[in-house]
Amino acid sequence: MLVVVAVVAMLLTLVLVGAAKLKQQVRLAESMQNQRTITTAFLAYFVDNNGKFAGVDTGTHPTYDWVVSALPGNTSVEGYELESAITRGSLWEYVGDLRAYKSPFDPHPTTERLRSYSLNGFLASSETAAFWGGPPSAQVDRISKVVHPAETLCCVTEFDHRGYNRNGWSIMGNFSYVWIDKLQNWSPGFWEFSYMDGHTEPFRHASKQADVDYYMNLETPSFFFETTDYKWLVLHLYPGQEW
Secondary structure: OHHHHHHHHHHHHHHHHHHHHHHHHHHHHHHHHHHHHHHHHHHHHHHHOOOEOOEOOOOOOOOOEOOOOOOOOOEOOOOOEOHHHHHOOOOHHHHOOHHHHOOOOOOOOOOOOOOOEEEEOOOOOOOOOOOOOOOHHHOOOEHHHOOOHHHOEEEEEEOOOOOOOOOOEOEOOOOOOEEOOOEOOOOOOEEEEEEOOOOEEEEEOOOOHHHHHHHOOOOOOOEEOOOHHHHHHHHHHOOOOOO
16 A cells, blocks of 8 residues: 555656646747747838837837837836836737737736836837947847847846836846846746847756846846856847947
8 A cells, every 4th residue: 555655646746747847838838939929020110110120118219119118107106017008019019919028937917017028128229229238339220230130139038126127128248247137037947038030949047046036036227146147148139249
């Protein structure tokens, strides 16, 4: 009887472990599809707008910005995004589904966070966004200036503690290890990215998960975190840039 109980317990453990891995794989596939949808919309926008990118900010330039959270009436009293922040954005006509804006890994209820994704802060000009993390020459406003699209980040999964992901996502591009924004820590071991050629893939970070959990939950918009992942991110925000 004890042997039978032990075998059953072992089988249950294997089933539960397998179910957890399968659930994670399903969530990852869904998140990758969301980012692919947003990236496709971002690329479609420039085709329809004389080669110019949509704004990666969140309301600084309402005519261009992909979401417009900063506009009056688009956030709640607590500072959370309302649906209007997304549906009034320049990419909504290309996406058309609120579910595509939120990662299935995001543990926050929709009453707090409607959106988990942000766009690369370097994919903008002075017309569509402020300068983020580097000199003006580091920013690009049209696809012809993206030298290595398969290596250039487009969409990232961000966590901003201020109620919604504000502005584009970026870190300082001078190898100072200063982060302007944070990435999510909800999918242990990796981050989710899409690239300017349209492909998506998870990135297994080198940082210890305990460090990621700590730094990516700091209630500050800027912090120092020395990690090899920082260097990789700098080189993929705008490949080809001489820092």
